[in-house]
Amino acid sequence: MAVRLGDEAPxxxxxxxxxxxxxxxxxxxxxxxxxxxxxxxxxxxxTELGYVAKIKPExxxxxxxxxxxxxxxxxxxxxxxxxxxxxxGTAVNFPMIGDPERKIADLYDMVHPNASDTLTVRxxxxxxxxxxxxxxxxYPASTGRNFDEILRVIDSLQLTAGYKVSTPVNWKDGDDxxxxxxxxxxxxxxxxxxxxxxxxxxxxxxxxxxx
Numbered sequence: 001m002a003v004r005l006g007d008e009a010p011x012x013x014x015x016x017x018x019x020x021x022x023x024x025x026x027x028x029x030x031x032x033x034x035x036x037x038x039x040x041x042x043x044x045x046x047t048e049l050g051y052v053a054k055i056k057p058e059x060x061x062x063x064x065x066x067x068x069x070x071x072x073x074x075x076x077x078x079x080x081x082x083x084x085x086x087x088x089g090t091a092v093n094f095p096m097i098g099d100p101e102r103k104i105a106d107l108y109d110m111v112h113p114n115a116s117d118t119l120t121v122r123x124x125x126x127x128x129x130x131x132x133x134x135x136x137x138x139y140p141a142s143t144g145r146n147f148d149e150i151l152r153v154i155d156s157l158q159l160t161a162g163y164k165v166s167t168p169v170n171w172k173d174g175d176d177x178x179x180x181x182x183x184x185x186x187x188x189x190x191x192x193x194x195x196x197x198x199x200x201x202x203x204x205x206x207x208x209x210x211x
Contacts, residue, residue: 016095032127039072050088074098179204
């Protein structure tokens, strides 16, 4: 059964490069990013894992834990991590799940038969502190993922979880936001004391609230 936005992220127990974890317990009160790789020793994913390791402090700042997965066993991940450290200049500093029986891949619908019957597609799941799935993106094998974009989306998700706002096109942290349509003008006066620009009755632009 496919995982959809708003669903509770399926829980699992698995072996990783940092020991056995229960996924929900490992997340604790943090947000999470679970991202999959077709197999170990693939060129695009080698660059991705190295980049995520470099920017891990940015995830830490946002109270987000990152974890990778492929259908290869943990022992293979450990050999691959040596290559990643050598070629990307940063050692992998987050766990990688071994899933040789494809149990987690099937749980999260990461195997797409039209792409491959055996390998996981390159999926990203952002999971909130409430264990609900907030974002899903699936990339083709030929295109590297943009983790700066994933950080941008996490900024939006965390902001909009705390305030009745949404973020406009190409929004970045600190930019103006949109007051939710369910908020009346009267309520908005109290919630958004900096005021707003009423471009249209349904499009009210206001400075970003403090997180």
